[in-house]
Amino acid sequence: MQSAVSLSTSSVNAAISPLSSREAEVLRLIVEGNTNIQIAAHLYVSPNTVKTHVRSILNKLGVGDRVQAAVFALRNNLV
DSSP, X not given: OHHHHHHHHHHHHHHHSOXXXXXXXXXXXXXXXXXHHHHHHHHTSOHHHHHHHHHHHHHHHTOSSHHHXXXXXXXXXXX
16 A cells, blocks of 8 residues: 555656656666666766766655666656
């Protein structure tokens, strides 16, 4: 039951704070299983920039970690 409430809240947060195109790209790479270093190399940015994007994604989706972000993205067709 608590998960359903959490997803509903997350859905509202996602609708209010949509991901930027770069955040959506980082989220897609997270879903594919890439590390921050791999994502940084793929996007030609620093790992710290990726960390900033990941933190923003987690905040906007209302989840606590990368795995929850990936599950949320797959369940809600974000990627």
